[in-house]
Amino acid sequence: MQLQFHISTALRVVAEAHVAEILRDAGTEGKHVKAIAQPKNLDPSKLARILRLLATHHVFVEVAPNIFANNRLSTILDTGKSVESLIKHPEDRFAGTQGIVALLAHTADDSFKTSAYLPEVLFDPAHGHLSDPDKTAFNRAFKCDVPMWTYFEAPGNEARLGRFGHAMDGVKNMGRPDIILSGFDWKGLPKDSLVVDVGGGIGSQAMTLAQHHPHLKFVVQDRAPVVKDAVQFWNDNMPGVLKSGRVELQGHDFFDPQPVKNADIFLLSLVLHDWSDALCISILQQLRAAATPSTRVVIRDNLMLYACAEDAAKGIPGAAQNLPPAPLLPNRGQATAMPYFVDMQMMGFFNGMERTFTQVKELMAQAGWRVAEVHHGEPFQLSQQKVVGVPM
Numbered sequence: 091m092q093l094q095f096h097i098s099t100a101l102r103v104v105a106e107a108h109v110a111e112i113l114r115d116a117g118t119e120g121k122h123v124k125a126i127a128q129p130k131n132l133d134p135s136k137l138a139r140i141l142r143l144l145a146t147h148h149v150f151v152e153v154a155p156n157i158f159a160n161n162r163l164s165t166i167l168d169t170g171k172s173v174e175s176l177i178k179h180p181e182d183r184f185a186g187t188q189g190i191v192a193l194l195a196h197t198a199d200d201s202f203k204t205s206a207y208l209p210e211v212l213f214d215p216a217h218g219h220l221s222d223p224d225k226t227a228f229n230r231a232f233k234c235d236v237p238m239w240t241y242f243e244a245p246g247n248e249a250r251l252g253r254f255g256h257a258m259d260g261v262k263n264m265g266r267p268d269i270i271l272s273g274f275d276w277k278g279l280p281k282d283s284l285v286v287d288v289g290g291g292i293g294s295q296a297m298t299l300a301q302h303h304p305h306l307k308f309v310v311q312d313r314a315p316v317v318k319d320a321v322q323f324w325n326d327n328m329p330g331v332l333k334s335g336r337v338e339l340q341g342h343d344f345f346d347p348q349p350v351k352n353a354d355i356f357l358l359s360l361v362l363h364d365w366s367d368a369l370c371i372s373i374l375q376q377l378r379a380a381a382t383p384s385t386r387v388v389i390r391d392n393l394m395l396y397a398c399a400e401d402a403a404k405g406i407p408g409a410a411q412n413l414p415p416a417p418l419l420p421n422r423g424q425a426t427a428m429p430y431f432v433d434m435q436m437m438g439f440f441n442g443m444e445r446t447f448t449q450v451k452e453l454m455a456q457a458g459w460r461v462a463e464v465h466h467g468e469p470f471q472l473s474q475q476k477v478v479g480v481p482m
């Protein structure tokens with residue numbers, strides 16, 4: 091188990107060497123590793139060992155000594171672009187893709203390096219108990235003293251910032267891409283209801299909602315440089331929608347007063363898990379201050395379960411869950427380990443965390459929101475849970 095990290099390294103190498111794209115037309119016969127290594131000038135004998143580790147895990151096939159072919163798992167690494175264009179225009183590598191390779195590259199690079207430094211931070215008497223977003227394992231790994239978001243926006247890190255935006259689209263496409271549609275009655279909202287996607291990234295979730303619910307309007311807010319990247323994403327996928335005004339992209343820092351005062355819904359999708367409790371309360375308070383009596387907040391994050399039984403909060407529609415019988419673990423064990431991995435990422439990147447329902451409910455109460463509804467969804471889908479709040 092303790093050596094599994096080499097798989098992350100190997101996956102990053104093959105993704106950045108465009109191996110799946112090089113092998114696309116080679117079919118089941120495959121190609122010699124010398125030809126695979128050539129476009130990115132890698133040492134063929136080293137690349138062969140990396141590919142062999144992956145083939146041992148059924149990603150790629152070694153069809154004959156040093157000859158490798160794609161298989162079903164390795165084709166997930168194919169961006170669909172030509173090797174020539176990937177090499178000539180690395181800045182466009184993820185544009186128009188499903189973001190899954192961007193997600194893999196982000197986690198095998200940013201997350202992996204960060205995770206390696208987590209023990210150093212946890213055992214540091216000065217930093218181990220802090221929850222500041224600039225005193226993290228990420229800060230140690232990348233030798234910087236600003237939060238990850240600020241670091242990504244610094245000159246020279248454009249590729250990391252762009253990759254992160256597409257990686258969020260990858261998070262969506264890795265599971266059921268329309269998971270945002272379930273667990274809240276978007277259809278039942280009156281015509282022209284305004285959904286504000288706060289910290290919406292390039293707008294992956296808002297786009298799914300906009301495509302399925304033409305009666306809704308959207309403001310997608312994020313940090314200014316992210317919003318700049320979002321323009322192309324919307325123009326490519328929903329041409330004309332920005333021009334029509336149905337969707338607006340807005341640079342906004344969610345720690346500042348919320349400028350939209352007539353929102354029907356404030357959506358916080360995968361936002362609160364990035365922050366400590368105190369900072370989550372600040373974000374929720376800004377939304378509460380801008381809410382009308384009928385505004386609702388929809389929080390989409392993983393709702394964590396203990397690895398043992400816990401009394402679920404009673405009296406709230408949807409809060410109680412059907413748990414599996416023993417000897418299965420109450421949280422279904424390794425089969426649902428993904429949110430626990432994501433939790434480690436949040437700890438390393440931001441001093442953030444994935445929370446239990448009770449923890450989310452308490453944060454909301456401290457910011458003036460009452461939980462009205464909870465949706466747990468299907469057990470094996472990542473980040474699908476939704477908690478709906480109304481002003482207290």
Ligand SMILES: C[S@@+](CC[C@H](N)C(=O)[O-])C[C@H]1O[C@@H](n2cnc3c(N)ncnc32)[C@H](O)[C@@H]1O
Pocket residue numbers: 239258259288289290291292294295311312313316342343344345358359360361364
């Ligand atoms: C984990 S991503 C989630 C993106 C999107 N909501 C989704 O579900 O795909 C968190 C987002 O929060 C944004 N963010 C971070 N700090 C912010 C701030 N102070 N104000 C607004 N957005 C911020 C990041 O740029 C990033 O796009």
